[in-house]
Amino acid sequence: MPERRGRGTAEWTLVAVCWAVVLVPLAWGVLQTVQKAAKLFQ
Amino acid sequence: MAGLLDRDRIIAAPDFNRWLVPPAALAIHLSIGQAYAFSVFKLPLTRVLGVAESAPGDWTQKQLAWVFTLAIVFLGLSAAFGGRWLERVGPRKSGVIAACCWGSGFLLAALAVHVHNVWLLYLGYGIIGGCGLGLGYITPVSTLIKWFPDRRGLATGMAIMGFGGGAMIASPLSQQLMERFATPASVGVKETFLLLGAVYFVFMLGGAFLFRLPPAGWRPAGWTPPAQQARAMVTTANVHADMAIRTPQFYLLWAVLFLNVTAGIGILEQAAPMIQEMFPGVVTAGAASGFVGLLSLFNMGGRFFWSSLSDKLGRKLTYGIFFGIGPLLYAAIPAAGRAGSVLLFVSACAVILTMYGGGFATIPAYLADMFGTQHVGAIHGRLLTAWSCAGVAGPVLVNELRQARLDAGLAGADVYGLTMYLMAGLLVAGFVCNLLVRRVDERFHMSDADLAAERGAPSEAH
Numbered sequence: 318m319p320e321r322r323g324r325g326t327a328e329w330t331l332v333a334v335c336w337a338v339v340l341v342p343l344a345w346g347v348l349q350t351v352q353k354a355a356k357l358f359q
Numbered sequence: 360m361a362g363l364l365d366r367d368r369i370i371a372a373p374d375f376n377r378w379l380v381p382p383a384a385l386a387i388h389l390s391i392g393q394a395y396a397f398s399v400f401k402l403p404l405t406r407v408l409g410v411a412e413s414a415p416g417d418w419t420q421k422q423l424a425w426v427f428t429l430a431i432v433f434l435g436l437s438a439a440f441g442g443r444w445l446e447r448v449g450p451r452k453s454g455v456i457a458a459c460c461w462g463s464g465f466l467l468a469a470l471a472v473h474v475h476n477v478w479l480l481y482l483g484y485g486i487i488g489g490c491g492l493g494l495g496y497i498t499p500v501s502t503l504i505k506w507f508p509d510r511r512g513l514a515t516g517m518a519i520m521g522f523g524g525g526a527m528i529a530s531p532l533s534q535q536l537m538e539r540f541a542t543p544a545s546v547g548v549k550e551t552f553l554l555l556g557a558v559y560f561v562f563m564l565g566g567a568f569l570f571r572l573p574p575a576g577w578r579p580a581g582w583t584p585p586a587q588q589a590r591a592m593v594t595t596a597n598v599h600a601d602m603a604i605r606t607p608q609f610y611l612l613w614a615v616l617f618l619n620v621t622a623g624i625g626i627l628e629q630a631a632p633m634i635q636e637m638f639p640g641v642v643t644a645g646a647a648s649g650f651v652g653l654l655s656l657f658n659m660g661g662r663f664f665w666s667s668l669s670d671k672l673g674r675k676l677t678y679g680i681f682f683g684i685g686p687l688l689y690a691a692i693p694a695a696g697r698a699g700s701v702l703l704f705v706s707a708c709a710v711i712l713t714m715y716g717g718g719f720a721t722i723p724a725y726l727a728d729m730f731g732t733q734h735v736g737a738i739h740g741r742l743l744t745a746w747s748c749a750g751v752a753g754p755v756l757v758n759e760l761r762q763a764r765l766d767a768g769l770a771g772a773d774v775y776g777l778t779m780y781l782m783a784g785l786l787v788a789g790f791v792c793n794l795l796v797r798r799v800d801e802r803f804h805m806s807d808a809d810l811a812a813e814r815g816a817p818s819e820a821h
Contacts, residue, residue, distance in 0.1 A: 328374075328376050329376070331376075331379065332376055332378045332379055332382075335379055335382035335383070335569065336378075336381075336382045338382065338386070338565075339382045339385040339386050339389060339521070342389065342528050343385070343389060343521070343524045343527075343528065345528065346524055346525075346526075346527035346528030346529075346530075346531070346532075347524065347527055347656070347659075349527065349528075349530075349531040350527045350530075350531075350652045350655055350656055351652075351656065353648065353649055353651075353652035354649050354650075354652035354653035354656060355649060356645045356646055356648060356649030356652075357642075357646045357647075357649030357650050357652075357653055357705070358649070359645075359646070359649075
């Protein structure tokens with residue numbers, strides 16, 4: 318059982334890392350666009 | 360190497376975590392979403408020889424417009440012809456080929472800039488890159504739909520949101536890279552193309568190698584398909600891609616996508632000049648570029664929002680909302696211009712753009728509901744020809760109409776009134792097409808034996 322639990326944890330860590338790899342550049346792009354969009358309200 | 364890419368090699372183990380598939384899909388869609396940011400290269404590409412300003416022999420805007428058009432046309436063609444191949448060979452091989460096409464498209468584009476040959480640019484970014492776009496678009500969607508039968512809309516929304524997000528990354532990144540690489544003798548486009556091609560290739564390759572396919576008969580834990588009678592539009596059967604194109608439902612959904620995209624382009628294509636011409640002296644050029652940025656945020660957000668919501672509402676009702684509310688919003692745009700209400704104008708455009716994006720993201724789930732998941736990649740690929748057609752016809756239509764109104768001496772809201780009413784009319788036609796969509800007749804369904812033969816598994820797999 319502990320082995321099973323350990324593997325599951327590692328798997329969720331991999332999921333988190335993969336999501337971070339794609340969400341970090343996406344968040345940067347969204348932030349850049351929000352800054353650009355803010356010009357409309359200035 | 361060939362064995363590593365085989366479909367049989369990527370059948371998931373029973374304890375595979377399906378939440379690994381969406382980031383893999385996003386990695387590919389974020390990369391190919393760069394296509395929507397190609398316009399940032401247009402001005403620098405007209406100064407490759409002159410650098411500071413265009414010199415004789417430099418490419419013209421008209422020549423460069425063909426690059427994006429070719430890319431969108433080949434997106435549709437490769438998706439249409441590559442869809443069945445994708446279902447046969449699996450998403451890893453298809454994803455790797457997409458990465459090779461997209462990456463090498465950039466490399467050829469860099470070479471085209473180096474030797475200053477526009478035909479090489481057409482071949483590289485337009486044709487080979489366009490093929491990468493098409494395969495890269497349908498591969499993740501097809502895979503996600505198979506992993507999320509319980510939340511198809513959410514799954515396709517996550518991936519297709521990435522296509523919108525990819526442009527948001529690529530646009531500022533490309534500008535910063537070009538500034539970094541620019542010298543007195545170069546505009547920095549060649550080096551930017553080389554670097555982007557390499558980065559996208561690696562990113563897409565990573566996504567392709569993360570892909571797994573669920574084993575035959577797999578279902579999410581604790582989930583059972585809804586009873587056939589309860590949701591008549593959603594089938595548990597499968598329709599072959601070659602059979603799907605013989606059904607009226609395929610052509611109705613083709614029209615639904617075509618009309619929704621064409622109408623959305625009516626706003627996207629003219630966003631910056633439209634807001635300035637409708638509100639002269641009120642909206643500056645800087646504010647207009649902010650408006651374009653705001654629209655891209657709503658375009659991306661709509662992809663996730665509407666697609667996820669369609670899991671609750673059903674696809675037909677979701678499109679019914681697009682086509683029911685859309686005409687009113689289009690009609691409100693010239694009225695907002697005449698009333699001088701920037702807020703009403705911006706709000707109407709923003710909601711329209713959520714529906715434009717939502718239409719893209721919801722259509723694969725609609726197809727999976729109607730035709731099943733076995734051939735959804737191939738059917739989706741063929742349906743994307745609607746996008747190619749709208750991508751060519753839409754801008755021509757709206758630009759010609761605008762020019763005709765300007766030539767007639769009209770100004771302000773009157774320039775755009777006819778275009779907006781025409782777009783509203785297109786959405787009304789879309790409403791009728793969507794209303795006519797019915798459940799696919801059982802005579803088009805694949806038999807259990809055909810399905811088992813394709814899956815190479817016993818017939819209980821269904």
